[in-house]
Amino acid sequence: MEEMPKNYDPSTNEPAILQKWLDGGYYKRREGVGDCTVTIPPPNVTGKLHMGHATDDSIQDAIIRMARMRGKSTRWVLGTDHAGIATQTKVDKKLKSEGISRLEIGRDKFVDACWDWTHEYGGIIVEQIKRMGCSVDFDNERFTMDEDYAQAVRKVFCDWYHDGLIYRGKRIVNWCPNCTTAISDDEAEYKDEKGHLWHLRYPLTEPVNGQDYIVVATTRPETMLGDTGVAVSPKDPEKAAFVGKTVKLPIVDREIPIFEDWHVDANFGSGFVKVTPAHDPNDYAMGQAHDLPQINIFDEHAVVVEGYGEFTGMTREECREAVIKWFEEHDLLDHVEDLDHSVMHCYRCDAALEPWLSEQWFVAVDKLKGPALDAVNSGKVTFHPARWTQTYTTWMENLKDWCISRQLWWGHRIPVFYCEDCGWEDALTEDTDVCPKCGGHHVHQDENVLDTWFSSQLWTFATQGWPQKPELLEGHHPTTALVTARDIIALWVARMVMSSLYFLDEVPFKDVVIYPTILAKDGSRMSKSKGNGVDPMDLIGMYGADAMRYNLLTLCTNNQDVKFDANIDKKTKKLIDSPRTEQAKSFVTKIWNASRFLLMNMEGYTPGEPVVETPADAWMFSRLAKAVKMVTEGIENYTFGDMARGVQQFFWNEVCDWYVEVTKARLKGEGRLQAQRNLIFVLDTSIRLMHPLMPFVTEEIWDNMPASVLDLDAEGNVDRAEALMIAKWPEPADYAKYVDEDAERAFELCRAVVSAARATRSRYRLSPKAELDVVVRAGAEDIEKLESLRSTIEPLANTASLVMGTDVEKPAASIAVVDSGVEVFVVLEGKVDLSAEKARLEKEIAAAQKELAGCEKTLANEGFVAKAAPAVVQKKRDRAAELKEILAALTAQVADFS
Known part of the structure; x- marks a missing residue:
């Protein structure tokens, strides 16, 4: 057996392993018993990998890899979305840089x-995505503009149109004057902005109670050119006398009515609200209710249209x-207030959106939303975590x-055709x-295209052959799970x-897994403009894909806002380091080094059944069985954070730190072969369990491993898979026989005694070779278990003497450690100058108390807390908390000498 390289280098190993997987065709759709089909949320074709994608894809790959190893029929659909606005914007910019306008070249050439x-x-x-190690069938990539996909989109539109679910109407929409297109409510981004509330005087056509004018309050004085009414609240008795009267709208000299409407808040502004039905959703509703004219004062670029004199041609x-200046010059500007308010912006270009009356196509949702609501309420679709329901x-x-x-x-053109001859x-x-x-040839197609969400709503079934080849959906729909962000639930x-539900009469997926939002280190949203985003490719280049993936999975908890531990250079916007990902890389290194050590000690090994020969074997096999159950259920139930952290606890702290160490001695004795088999059994099972989380390093280790009992067929012959990713998964049912609670308890007691001795040496700076007298006090059952492990405890704890009993006394000059329900007394007489040690500790306590008092005094200063940078305040708080922990530990050590 060739010796594994001393060091594992992700930058060279991962690409080589990836090529092995691709060359072997292991990513292709596989048939089996049971189904696991996942459709990757299609990223924009214009996009690059971001932290959300990396988290999403890590989760999906874990799901698919375990299912593939379990022999299920796996299908992971990859594809991209044509991203109508984003792509058109990028191509527009490209053409502009070449001195070309899309209006000059026309629609067909622009689409080309x-x-x-x-x-x-x-x-x-x-x-x-490929470099991340995601085991997607890259040979079957889909695109929302593919010909067969476009046919599916067209069928859905036509069916809904003929079923009365799609209609055209003139209504208020969110309009982007920069992209010159409608934007849905869900795509609009609200931003808090500092603004003003202008109070404008509108002259009454006839005085009311001796009053010649009313005062309207508005955040958008420019839209007054399109006012067709003024509304007051029915709950405002002071305004009752004005209802039914009219005002002369300044500038345009339009006579408009004053009326009551429940949309009006009597406590906002002056209580009089200007109504512009073509430029505000609430105003539109009031206009419909009171039969007001709808006057659109802006064109598609939010420029004032013809008919408004000097204001025509002006931007918003x-x-x-100009309007504010006019009102001021005519003594009609009453006063101005500062006002912070939310303004809708285009999610693509960041331009302020304009509520704009225009003719658009709509889906009538009344017949659709009921069944979709029932699907979730009945449990046919389940959200994880459940609160997103x-x-x-x-x-x-x-x-x-x-x-x-x-x-x-750019997009799916609306398939509605019009005849100019007969209508x-x-x-x-x-x-x-x-x-x-009529047989006429003056037929043209609608100029608009469909919202990209219209086409992507078909993703789970249009990517799998519907409607042309519905048989391809059999057994693969509903899909297993949709892993996505909370932002696009709606x-x-x-x-x-x-x-x-409408087209297939079934839900698209059984589970919806909402992954956490990955925030910057300071808790803000990652963004290019802020320069606080982390590029997953930088993480991969620095630490490897396995480390990045594993770290992201540990962050997948019920807390949906997760701060990512990364430091970014403020000038270059480049990644400096990510301490938490560095820790994940250390775990990858630990897996490699532990595996390498074991494989270096496999001379003479032949595969065979694992056998419990020692208490450590019984403990390890029981812990292994529980790890198999934990990982399997963790992926099945989408509890990735707890599961991933549990994997590290198991492999590093239990397999490496204890079982391998305890078993080392047996590798040199007569029981060598069985010890080898047991170790390989534990290692092989562990490597398989970790593969969905860290596929590269586990695949490389497995390539270097000999066959284990997991690779033997019913006759005992070796039948090993070509690659770990298609090897057999360790099933919980097959390992249940190893669960032994008594064995676990016995070895936990052993670990408690050994750990107490080792911790004491570390605390008091004693040599690891220094033998110690140890006394253990516990219940009768635990003492019996400990006596059975005496031969294991004594060398591991390096004891000079080990006394254990139910009623032994605490020796003089000893410190006490309580762990797992037993008391361990470690004698320090002759090992440590107790009086000097106590004096040293008391000196450290005094220094810590002084520093803590200073921190608390600073934090009690309200001026400091209010004026200092939040990071500075938090650092001071963290230090105070750390000092309290230090004091608790030091005080406990002093108490040891009492």
Whole structure:
């Protein structure tokens, strides 16, 4: 057997292992017993891997890898989304840099340019996912603009159109004047901004109670050009006299009515609210209720349209300044207040959105949301963690019709055709240039494209052959789990449930796993503009994919906001280090070194059954059985954080620190072969368990390992898989026979005694070779167990004498350690100058108390807490907490000498 290299280098080993997997075809869809199908949330074709993707993909790969090893039929669907606005924006910029406008080259050539851009740059994120070690079937990559996928999208639109679920209407939408397209409510990002509340005087056409004008309060004075009414609250008796009266709208000299409406908050501003039905959702609703004209004062670029004199041609910002100036000059600006408020922004270009009246296509959701709500309430779809169920149900209960049209060229064009000769209109699954009603040739297709979420809602079934080859869905739909971010529960998850129930009469997935939001170290959202984002590829380059993946999995707890431990250079925005990922790399190194040590001691080994020959074997096999159950259930139940941390505790602290050490001596004696078999059995099982979490290093180790009992067939012949990723999974049922609570208790007692002796040496700076007198006091049953392990305890604890009993006395000059229900007394007489040690400890206590008093005094200073940087305050608090822990430990040590 060749000796493993001394060091494991992820930068060279991981690419080589990846190539082995790809060459072996192990990623391809595999048939088996039972199903595990996962569809990867399609990243934007314009995108690059970010921390959310890395977390999501690590979880999915763990699910798929375990299922593959369990012999299930596995299918992991990879694909990208065409990202209508994002791609069009990038191609627009590219053309602009070349001195070209899409309006100049026309729609067809622009779409060709989008395809060219996609082919050239669209594969970046796919290659990054591949480098992560994600075992996706890369030969079956899907794209939401693929021809067969486009046919599925078109079928859904046409079916819903003919079933009365899709309609066209003129309504208020969120309009981006920069991207010149509608944006859904769910895609709008709210940002707090410092603004003003302008109080404007509107002259009454006739005085009311001796008053010549009313005062309206608004955050958007520029939209007053489109006012068609003024509203007051029915609960405001002071305004009752004004209801039914009219005002002369300044600048445009339009006479508009004053009316009551429940939308108005009597306590906001002046209590008079200007109503602009074409530029505010609430105003639109009031306009509908009171039959007000809808006047759109802006064009698609948010520039004032013709008919407004000097204001025509102004941008929103220019118009605001001009209107305020006009009101001031005409003594109609009453006063101005400062006001902080939330403003909607485009999630792509960050421009402030304009509520804008326009004709759009909508999905009527009333018939869709009921079944989708029932699917979750009945448990057909389960959220993990469960609290996200409420987010889903709340959104679904308040769901409004969905605006699905976008004023773009890149995307799925709306398949509605119009005849200019006879007025015929219909949605068609195939293009036509001839009117089926009158035979005319003046037929054109709708100019708009569909919202990208409309196409991605079909992801679980349109990627698997529907509707052309529905047989491919058999056994693979509903899919096993959808792993995604909480931000798109409404945007995507809910819509997938609605469409799948409508077209397949079944849910799209059984489980929805919401992974945590990865925040920057200071708790803020990671973003390019802030320069606080961490590039997963930088982490991989610095620490390896295994370390990054393992660290991310440990962060997957019920706490959905997780601060990522990374330091970023403020100037270059580059990663300096990530201490927590460094710790994960240390674990990878530990796995390698421990495996290497064991494999160096396998001379003469032949595979065979593990046999319990010592108490340590019984303990280890029982712990191993529980680890198998923990990892299997952790992946099945999506409790990745607890499971991943449990894996490290098991392998590092139990396998390496105890079992390997205890078994070393047996490798030199007559029981060598059985000790080897037991060690390889434990190592092989552990490596298989860790493979879904850290696939690269485990695969490399497994390649260097001899066959174990897990590789033997029923006749005892070696039948070893070509690769670990397709090797057999350790099933909990097969290991249940090893669970032995008595053996675990006995060895835990052994560990407690040994640890007490070792900790005492460390605390008092004694040589590891110094023999110690140890006395143990415990109950009769525990003493019996400890006596059976005396031969194990004495060399590990390096005792000069070991006395154990139920009623032994605490020796003089000894310190006491209580662990696992037993009292361990370690005698220090003659080993430590107790009086000098006590004096030293008391001196350290005094210094710590002084420093703690200083910290607490500083923290009690309200001025310091209010003015100092939050990081400085937190550092002071952390130090105070640390000092309290130090004092507790030092005081305990002094108490040892009492």
